[in-house]
Amino acid sequence: MIHLNSSDLAADLLQYLEQKQAQVDQGPDYPTRRRKANHxxxxxxxxxxxxxxxxxxxxxxxxxxxxxxxxxxxxxxxxIDIEHIYPKGAFPGRTFRWDNYLLACKKCNSHYKLDKFAVFDPADSLQRYDIPRGAEAPTEASVLINPRVEEAMDYLWLDIVGRTFRFAILAEEEGTLAFQKASYTLELLGLNKREALVSAREKAAKYYFSRLKLYVQIKAADSLEALEELVDPFTLPQSLGTLSALQTQLCEAIRRDIVDYPHTTVWKELIRQRELLPRTLELFIAAPEALGF
Ligand SMILES: [Zn+2]
Known part of the structure; x- marks a missing residue:
């Protein structure tokens, strides 16, 4: 899970959503609002x-x-799916709220999250309360980490050093709010039990490392021939130009490769844990600007 860089919605769109939401909110009771939201x-x-x-x-x-x-x-x-972070069944008041949307894949949306959701119990703020299907939520205190407003990396860390490529919980004490948010997020989305995700994270770590290594080699190259040797034909432009212009162009291409690759959390964890990963640290020392990619 990754924190989204939320952007503001254009005024006309925001107004459109507000009008739709007002129609839902007019309902005199929860069942009516729920039906209206669905419709x-x-x-x-x-x-x-x-x-x-x-x-x-x-x-x-x-x-x-x-x-x-x-x-x-x-x-x-x-x-591909517009996903309601707070499901509209339990939270009809958030059906047309811009800050309640993100884009999710079919697997996450239809196999894992569905309309399940838990909040912290208003009677005991550390107790998890799983909202029953078809019931109104008693509070909006989400147990799920909300990627529109929260940074998942504040709750979780990825085990790269131990090479399991599974997430672990940062909070040490089980009873805490932070621990519960982390464990519920992992459980609800199956982030550690989906083997395809675990191996994709491992592949991502290898990919990021090799791209970063290439980036450092490009910076250090002392001739056009050396660059030609280093870089694959898909990254190398047709006209080579000068050494420094080509270095700049290739470094930018590698930066884009890193930014465009999924599993951004793996990249961010390589940065966060670099002191524990000597060879990765070496690369970041040679290319400190990559810390900002
Ligand atoms: Zn997904």
């Missing part, structure tokens, strides 16, 4: 205007994803 959501693209507005909204959510449209929960698969 309006399912028919959101049935008018020409709705279709255009949601196209625009979806484009903005795509821009906020990591990699090339990767899911914000698993960071692996293509993100």
């Amino acid at each position: 309006l959501w399912n028919s959101k693209r049935s008018s020409q205007e709705g279709n255009a507005k949601f196209d625009q909204l979806q484009t903005q959510l795509v821009d906020m994803t990591i990699g090339i449209q990767s899911c914000n929960y698993c960071e692996n698969n293509e993100a």
